[in-house]
Amino acid sequence: MSTAPEATVDALVQLSFAIQRILATVGAERELSVVQMRLLGIVRDRRIGMAELGLHLGLDKSSVTGLVTRAERRGLVQRSPSPDDGRAVHVTLTPLGRAWTEQGAAEVAAAIGELTAHLDADQRTALTSLAESLVSGPATPR
Amino acid sequence: MSTAPEATVDALVQLSFAIQRILATVGAERELSVVQMRLLGIVRDRRIGMAELGLHLGLDKSSVTGLVTRAERRGLVQRSPSPDDGRAVHVTLTPLGRAWTEQGAAEVAAAIGELTAHLDADQRTALTSLAESLVSGPATPR
DNA sequence: TATTGTTATACTCTATAACTATA
């Protein structure tokens, strides 16, 4: 049970808030919450049902129902019955939802670009690999 | 308008979710949301009123009213009238609130310690200073 | 007039429990 030095804890917590603020700000331009943005991002590249969506988002299935219903009402996603399983539905992006998702992703990348603009190439590489190693554990050479 | 490379964007966004998940998990042990945790953390070292609290949290003052009321109802914070300004109130931690705040901070530090356990001292130092530089801009030597 | 804070209201977001339909 290691405890990180206070400076490291503070820096990572503050950085996480800065990134979340970027996501919230980009979403707010289209009145999307961070969770709605994640929903669109997840549905973007997966063929997925409500249950699996709940796993990705860390939400109960009943919460996902409301989330998807609100996004559907706004014309961003669609429910369609699964051809394989009569109980299941698939959630997919509408053309509008796809456009917003791509624009949002570009705006997030631009804002993070501003945040990291003062780094040189080596620093950026170091930051990226350190961040990756925290998320997925130490590098796993194949 | 610089745009960060995709790998950097992904790594930072995923890292921010990992840190937020730690905060949410630690809070959940005491049925505290991340915002309630932030509230306690802000009140911990400042003598502060509702308006300034709203600025720190990025919330409207009416939202802060509800947030503080719920925390007060649970015995975590106290409102007290400002001696200087008849309109203002100060929000302070109760002994229980202080205990929870300190325990929570320790648990967050421990969890982030786990996350960074695989880093050696140099890597940890590099990560900390890179993260600090993103949050507060490039190093500003005095 | 401006500022501090609360109240009323409405909506999003979330979980729990109970339910329907399909596997």
Added chain:
DNA sequence: TATAGTTATAGAGTATAACAATA
């Protein structure tokens, strides 16, 4: 029986608008 999803309900969290009290 188990799984996929919805509905009903309750509560937290948020903003806007209107308000009271103080500066």
